[in-house]
Amino acid sequence: MTACTGPLLSLKIVEIDAIGPVPLAAMLLADMGADVIRVARPPAGGVAGAWDDVGGDVLHRSRDVAYLNLKDQGDRESLLDLVEHADALIEGFRPGVMERLGVGPEVCLSRNPRLVFGRMTGWGQTGPLSMRAGHDINYISLTGALHAMGSPDSPPLVPLNLVGDYGGGTMFLIAGLLAAILSAQRTGKGQVVDACITDGVTSLMSLFHAWTAKGLWQDAPASNLLDGAAPFYRCYRCADGRDVAVGCLEPQFFAQMIQGLGLEDRGYLQNDRDGWPAMEADFKAAFASRTRDEWAAHFAGTDACVTPVLSMAEASLHPHNTLRGAYIERDGILHPSPAPRMSLTPSAIGDWRETSVAEAIARWKGD
Structure with a gap:
């Protein structure tokens, strides 16, 4: 030891x-x-x-x-x-x-x-x-x-x-x-x-039981804020067949994401569920117009909460992870570093x- x-x-x-x-x-x-x-x-x-x-x-x-x-x-x-x-x-x-x-x-x-x-x-x-x-x-x-x-x-x-x-x-x-x-x-x-x-x-699951009791969560899949139903909290396919993750829940972050997509003139009401299908269609079309890494670079340095969906191999090479030493190689094997940090x-x-x-x-x- x-x-x-x-x-x-x-x-x-x-x-x-x-x-x-x-x-x-x-x-x-x-x-x-x-x-x-x-x-x-x-x-x-x-x-x-x-x-x-x-x-x-x-x-x-x-x-x-x-x-x-x-x-x-x-x-x-x-x-x-x-x-x-x-x-x-x-x-x-x-x-x-x-x-x-x-x-x-x-x-x-x-x-x-x-x-x-x-x-x-x-x-x-x-x-x-x-x-x-x-x-x-x-x-x-x-x-x-x-x-x-x-x-x-x-x-x-x-x-x-x-x-x-x-x-x-x-x-x-x-x-x-x-x-x-x-x-x-x-x-x-x-x-x-x-x-x-x-x-x-x-x-x-405590949060979701709390939301259910308040009428804020439906006990049905893909019909809620955090389960993929919201267009601003899900993943989208890009032009190269790879994906980005979008998580702009707060209105100020949503506004930055909309601006980054060039859709600020659409007049979206973020939490209007009736408008979600059209919003999702717009987002799909926009993200499909560029590659994953082009979108990652486009949104870098913003609070739009848009990030590339990385493979395990890519994750070990991402600059944020390498700077923090999130992985350690020992005897040719890649180890996740100990967490949390003391x-x-x-x-x-x-x-x-x-x-x-x-x-x-x-x-x-x-x-």
Whole structure:
């Protein structure tokens, strides 16, 4: 573990190897200085340091790995020895798996009453779906989020797993974990954090529930201010087949965008929904007259809120991102830089290496 900086420098966290939200949560915590030990199954064939998941080069950064077979009694005892010195443990199995392995919350908290036991699932620890399989698209479909991002004429597009796995999952797991650690430091008592993706996404939908209650949001796709219905908050295809994003919600920004398109003489009433179809048609025709990069240059330096829709490769080369160092290349692999940024205790990307439980405990004890 080479990352020795960050605001979480004193925290000791056990990560039970998983897919989905858990490794990203562990990566972010480790980037911020937490000493995270990833407990993973022994590699196939006994080859040390070999893993078979495609996200490991980035998502497994900044923390060491200890290989344990949790179906083996001796290795389970090694895990509990590690837990005894930890501030928190995070896992992403279905409900009951850790208990069947003999390392559930009750056992772990008996070894370390201050431990925070973070549990990450799609459906939660309880409820009729708790034992069912699922993925990001299933979780956001039951929260109203996928429906709200859809189209009235076709099924919703398949979104990246940012809203469910990482928004409703990873970020709520981290928030709950750190809150429970603060509580344990104050009270001496640990607890279980039930981080459920459907709970998290439902919470993320709070604004739209508030707007619905006030009559400001229709529970129908593509019929609202932020779901693509508004001509001034959506994307447009340009002459070269690439796209721009338009987000001029405020009237002063809308005015700059209209001026930039040369349409200021149309007399648009921005929030008059009856006029939106004609406005959209005008915008489509205007943006189709130049290339994406020509429009990007045209609107550069304005508050018109018009930006190019970049590919991942293009994003890593954009001047704003390069100036801020938003990406770091390590060993030929492009990594997103740690976020958020800290003024006093900056986060950093660390390497990973294989370690033993005994070595990890010695380090945690300061031996």
